[in-house]
Amino acid sequence: MTDSPIQKLKDKSRKITNIQEASEILHWDQEVMMPEKGVEARQQQLSTLSGLSHQILVSDELKQILEKINPSKLDEGGKSSYREVKREHDRSSSIDQELIEEISSKSSQTLDKWKKARKEGKFEIVQEDLEELIELKREYANQINSEEEPYKVLFKDYEPYIEFENMQEVMEALRDELTDLFKKIKESGIRPENCFEKEASEERQLELNEDILDDLGYDWSRGRLDTSEHPFTVGNQHDARITTRFNTDDISKSILPTIHEFGHALYELGLPKEYYGLPAGSSRDLSIHESQSRLWENHVARSKEFWNHFTPKLQEIEAFENISVEQAWKSINRVKEENLIRVEADEVSYHLHIYLRYSLERKLINGEIEVEELPEKWDDKTEELFGLSPENDVEGVLQDIHWYQGSIGYFTTYSLGSVLSAQIYNALEDDIENLDEKINNGEFTELREWLKENIHSKGSLYKTEDLVKQATGENLNPDHFLDYIEDKYRNIYNL
């Protein structure tokens, strides 16, 4: 008996997933375990694997399988397999193999130059490579769809199922409201101290982070906690691993990343096991993933209720024995009015950082500004949005890796993640009785279960906007985030 076309399609999907999951473990190993000189062979292994999954995706064999399928006759799982595999097949097939290789090689060159440029604080070092990379990305967008705004095409790489216009509206609403809020906070004259800047050993921090993960309900039989330069999560429903880092000067800088990554891992672990390898068993795109990490980081771990529960545990560390809930809560939420670094930003200014990058990268890829103008434009925008100016390019245009590795159109997914996390949290607060009190008591079971039922277990069965609508009853809507943020900050800063 031969397999039906949809079975064959699912087989291909599983193969592609298995190759990608293998690559993820190789990446994890590279960041966490690999001896330093392993990098050269590892790059070759990863490049072979990515070539193989690409080959399956653009193969004539897959094309013919897709042509034989009538999606209207499929069940829900079949439909999602067809939709996602076809989308990726169509997109990948429209790009010349040569261009893919050029982008890959130019990206890694540009990345190397960026590292050098950051070290020496000179944008000029990377400028020419970045120009060539942007040119290649324009051509990439052009090959996919020459009729559409290039930036819009690139955005779809990260968010195929969020309307570009919705994203725009969200970004503009955030800019308008948060510029204003940020200004008011600065003018309030209130400056909560940071009570987390006290020494704790790495061993003690590790213990604390493990306690937190126990508390939140991390399944250690399907995960592990390690350290790496930048915290990240890899995995799937069978094995989702977290990394964090320890900061002996400020313990919140290891607590928050751990909880953030927990949110990512919990999403992966909540995907249906029986659909491993298929879209129905795979996470939705970046914004939804980020909504899960930020829900735990911001809505849980930055709430007063969480600190009611957690402060006594922190007090067990000698340096923190006199910390109060109020101090901790204000510290973790304080606005850093002089900060120019995105990854260290608070919840208010964070989205101004994103807006800055979004507005510049959009003009850049659409040809409205040139690479050489970037440092100046960056500084202008910083002045406009924050009323501050960077001291140098390391604090400015060189601070983030994204552009220099060819990721254009990625940044907005961070803000969309925050917006979605607030929208989802708002919906689940309606469903879970006395959630605040449960968090006060360190009871997270119902929260985890709601997320699993309404988000995690759906995998990629539905398009992003449909998933959001099913879970929250409405379309992508920035109001919940803006209400949440204004409410919190009005309270802290007496606005």
Place this chain on the structure above:
Amino acid sequence: MTDSPIQKLKDKSRKITNIQEASEILHWDQEVMMPEKGVEARQQQLSTLSGLSHQILVSDELKQILEKINPSKLDEGGKSSYREVKREHDRSSSIDQELIEEISSKSSQTLDKWKKARKEGKFEIVQEDLEELIELKREYANQINSEEEPYKVLFKDYEPYIEFENMQEVMEALRDELTDLFKKIKESGIRPENCFEKEASEERQLELNEDILDDLGYDWSRGRLDTSEHPFTVGNQHDARITTRFNTDDISKSILPTIHEFGHALYELGLPKEYYGLPAGSSRDLSIHESQSRLWENHVARSKEFWNHFTPKLQEIEAFENISVEQAWKSINRVKEENLIRVEADEVSYHLHIYLRYSLERKLINGEIEVEELPEKWDDKTEELFGLSPENDVEGVLQDIHWYQGSIGYFTTYSLGSVLSAQIYNALEDDIENLDEKINNGEFTELREWLKENIHSKGSLYKTEDLVKQATGENLNPDHFLDYIEDKYRNIYNL
């Protein structure tokens, strides 16, 4: 410009290697790092990767590339690439895809049953599955070459370039000489005590093992040391990792595995970097690999000179502060006359264990004995070779994993490894001035360099027997091993 056929062949070789190296890291991760419930997805990933490398190996594309190559016109590196890839292509292409899948699935079933059978001490539990697996392996040998003795065909899976007749002669020489030596040792009445049976914490053992690896010259920038249930090595010239285990009852049980695995890792690390992915940059087969681990384990770490150097370090651990060189050396070499377990055997009885397995598996696969007779035949052979009888099947036919995972013809490579290590050590003793004294002083540089120059750096440029001849000036010859072993044991047991 299109690539020449040999360039295309090398490209395929690099792809296959990269997939296999990726699989090796996934295996390592599974044994050392993976959370327990990751196993299901990991199996799928590994099976996808092994399917992909098999597909490349048996592809028409590769067949056509091979047909276009005239090997007489190639340089040495090209010749080895052609020879090794063609051999693997021919062999793999001769087997039905269906049979490969049947063997893979039956092996993993049999393995599960074996675990159960061991636990309950009942061979009957696994008997039927083993019968079916043996039948499938017979068919496998038949598809590759129906004219040849099945056992000979299977042996070539592990040792394509060692003459079957040479292996036979070696095994018979070992049986004859060592049965006799073992008997004399038993009759000598001398029983050195085991001075290693003293408590040392795992932390202290780890420290000691790291010290040993520093001492021997392990390159930590291309390696790491971890623990796993069974010690093993994975890797290549860029990244070769060791695992060991700690035994708090007997410290020699962690020292020796570490040094054994160091020998494997040093081989990988000595392969030429510029040929990564090609036969010229890949290790030769199992016997040569084992010769490298056993050279360090037996000829170095079981020598009096090594203990002259190392005993003071061991004395730094409180429990061992009164140990003498003589005690340590005799302990590490003592014959365990009542031992029935291969992996715990000394250098004398070890090869009797191998001979037992070799003689049974050969008859088994050739159809001269039946699976159901195995336990009885095992016990008879044990009586014949050791003058002992197993108390149960766990001490007998169920003790090793090999047959139950379909590895028939593998065991003799262990003995060949020992024989080769003695032959190689004999050759390098002629070249390195005052080697004994250097080991007394913990100087291993020249030893490492000799091995790199004469074995490691050759990769698979030459066939095994040619490599051996170039390095030692003669063909595979068991006399060096027998001289070494008789010399050592005559000394210890006053024979």
